[in-house]
Amino acid sequence: MMAINKRNLLLLCLSCCYFFIxxxxxxxxxxxxxxxxxxxxxxxxxxxxxxxxxxxxxxxxxxxxxxxxxxxxxxxxxxxxxxxxxxxxxxxxxxxxxxxxxxxxxxxxxxxxxxxxxxxxxxxxxxxxxxxxxxxxxxxxxxxxxxxxxxxxxxxxxxxxxxxYPTDTLLPGMKLGMNLKTGHFWSLTSWISESLPAEGSFSLTTGVGINGSSLIIIRWKRSVYWTSGVWQNGHFELLPTLSNEGYGYKNFSYISNEYEKYFTYSIIGNHTLARYMLDSKGAIAESTGLAPFGACSYKFDLGCVEQILPDCRSRNDRFELRKGFMSVQGVTFDGSYNLSLFDCEAMCLNNCSCRAYDFFINGSQTGCEIWSEETGFTEYNNGREIYVLNHSNKAKWWIWLVIAVSGSVAVLVFCFLFYFIRRRRLEEQG
CATH class of the missing domain: 2.90.10.10 (Bulb-type lectin domain)
Known part of the structure; x- marks a missing residue:
């Protein structure tokens, strides 16, 4: 019994020593x-x-x-x-x-x-x-x-x-540009999703305008998705709020010398949570969650580059997140594709026969499943989440067109009848 107590006391002493040391x-x-x-x-x-x-x-x-x-x-x-x-x-x-x-x-x-x-x-x-x-x-x-x-x-x-080696976030003091001596680039790359920080399909980099001036570019894969316009007179052409005049509480500057060329920004006052984050849909979000630029998937704003769609699609086409199941299994893209939710939507939108898609994460891999127009969809509250193409916006557009044309025809008919009746009365009076 005494041996056990001594052993317990020794273990207690060792634990205390470990805690303090x-x-x-x-x-x-x-x-x-x-x-x-x-x-x-x-x-x-x-x-x-x-x-x-x-x-x-x-x-x-x-x-x-x-x-x-x-x-x-x-x-x-x-x-x-x-x-x-x-x-x-x-x-x-x-x-x-x-x-x-x-x-x-x-x-x-x-x-x-x-x-x-x-x-x-x-x-x-x-x-x-x-x-x-x-x-x-x-x-x-x-x-x-x-x-x-x-x-x-x-x-x-x-x-x-x-x-x-930034990931998706630009903090005050970080650089966005290039080290001319080593060839190292400073750029941002989006996460694939909020659960997967692997490199996504959007990047924020610097570029050169027609006149040789520098600018900021958001790329989706290899295509230009958004541009700030050239840096001139201390601000960006299409984004004047990002300037060296300290708009709000951020002060942007452009540094160019024989060793490096880059954009950076500093903070005026005490704003410890300041940052710019490139999200998985290509928008740049501030600490408040607002997207001051690059939100081209939500609205077509200054700097957004219009994406070319096939003739079968309209800019008003939208996918609705619905719960249910499809009548057959779709075509799956996964593994080495490293796809994001935005990539899946773009893949379906650019395929005229695609009616719906789903984005999934399998471990550290991502993928898409897409379904053709002939596939049926059944609404079910406990079903899987599927993004289904909604033509209602297009239908509403045609409805308004029909209303406008019908209204124009009605006005013309009314004018013709008014002219005919008035002329008839004038002839009778004459």
């Missing part, structure tokens, strides 16, 4: 060399604005290393809750399939890497040096900086930083 990341913003950040632990920026750790977006069970706004739920900003708080993802195209053994570390060779059970490590940065002294810090800007440090703790050189 082991590194705590609840208030730390830095990962030192040979330390490990495990799943469930976090780095927090010094001003408490950003948090870094492992997460699972939306309904996904896969684990990703990311940075997100360190804010509790706010009813004024509901869109910042859950996955929409995430501003950067390290392994967006390499999901981790299990939670056990997942950790971020800096090994003795100076490699910043993600390790996990059952797979090869994911290297974020690697420096060929055995004597390197390195650490990684989450800054107040949201930038995760991996650096070599001197013996006194001062920064000797930056080895890698997350701001050089």
């Amino acid at each position: 082991s590194p705590s990341y609840s208030d730390s913003n830095t990962l030192e060399q040979s330390q490990q950040l495990e799943d469930g632990q976090h780095l927090v920026s010094a001003d408490k604005t950003f948090k870094l750790g492992f997460f699972s977006p939306g309904t996904s069970k896969y684990r990703y290393l990311g940075i997100w706004f360190n804010t509790p739920y706010d009813e004024n900003y509901p869109e910042l809750f859950d996955s929409r708080k995430v501003v950067w993802v390290a392994n967006r195209n390499i999901p981790i399939f299990e939670k056990s053994g997942v950790l971020l570390t800096i090994d003795e060779l100076g490699k910043l890497k993600i390790s996990y059970n059952g797979g090869s490590s994911i290297a974020l940065s690697f420096v060929q040096s055995k004597n390197i002294n390195a650490s990684a810090t989450l800054l107040d800007s949201g930038n995760f900086v991996f650096k070599e440090v001197d013996s006194d703790g001062s920064t000797e050189r930056i080895l890698w930083q997350s701001f050089d």
